[in-house]
Amino acid sequence: MPEFLRFSDPLVQRIVYGAAAFAVIVVVLRVIVAWRERRRSARIRKELQRDYDKVRLQQEEIRKLAGQIEATSSTPRITGFAITRQIETVFSEPRASSVSAVELAKALAAQKGANAIINLQTQQAPNGKWFASGDAVVVKVIGRRKPPEDTPESESK
Numbered sequence: 001m002p003e004f005l006r007f008s009d010p011l012v013q014r015i016v017y018g019a020a021a022f023a024v025i026v027v028v029l030r031v032i033v034a035w036r037e038r039r040r041s042a043r044i045r046k047e048l049q050r051d052y053d054k055v056r057l058q059q060e061e062i063r064k065l066a067g068q069i070e071a072t073s074s075t076p077r078i079t080g081f082a083i084t085r086q087i088e089t090v091f092s093e094p095r096a097s098s099v100s101a102v103e104l105a106k107a108l109a110a111q112k113g114a115n116a117i118i119n120l121q122t123q124q125a126p127n128g129k130w131f132a133s134g135d136a137v138v139v140k141v142i143g144r145r146k147p148p149e150d151t152p153e154s155e156s157k
Contacts, residue, residue, distance in 0.1 A: 065107035071116045071139060072106070078116060081139040087114045090136050094129035098122040101132035109136035 007013045071078045090112065092104040101122055109117050114136035122132045 062104055062107040065110040066103045068110040069106040069114070069116060072102075072120050072134070073116075073118050074120050076118055078118060078139060080141065080143060081116065082142045083116075083118070083137050083139050085138040087112050087136040087138065090117070090134060092130075092132040094125060094127075094131060096129065098124070098130045098132070101130040105132040105134055109134070112136050114138055 007016060071081055073079075077083075087109070090105050090108040092101045092108065095101040095104060102120065105120070106117060116137050116139040117134040118137055120132065120134035122130055124130050
């Protein structure tokens with residue numbers, strides 16, 4: 001043992017060993033706390049990623065369903081379509097923009113079996129969020145003919 005670590009007084013030895021033990025305990029505790037913090041951060045990142053993926057899938061499903069709506073109108077009629085059945089009124093949840101509120105209303109109507117929305121309205125709440133509402137209906141096309149197909153006979157004339 002080096003000369004500077006040899007203490008003849010037992011009290012000094014106890015103080016030095018106690019200080020060394022305290023330093024070791026502090027270092028070990030800091031390592032444990034840092035390890036726990038890393039684990040907690042990793043768990044939070046995983047939860048956030050799961051939530052993000054869930055929201056992204058919901059948004060994709062909303063876009064897919066909204067794409068099934070053939071027509072919308074802010075009036076009780078849709079030009080070129082005949083309303084065959086009214087399903088029910090749909091109301092969107094609060095959204096950040098009017099476009100996303102309308103998209104959600106379309107998705108809700110499609111879930112209920114509609115292919116169009118009439119009386120579509122958007123409103124902005126005092127908190128800045130947007131709502132959309134309208135009547136989900138089933139429509140059919142009227143008065144439209146299919147364009148004539150190009151045939152070899154019509155081209156030769």
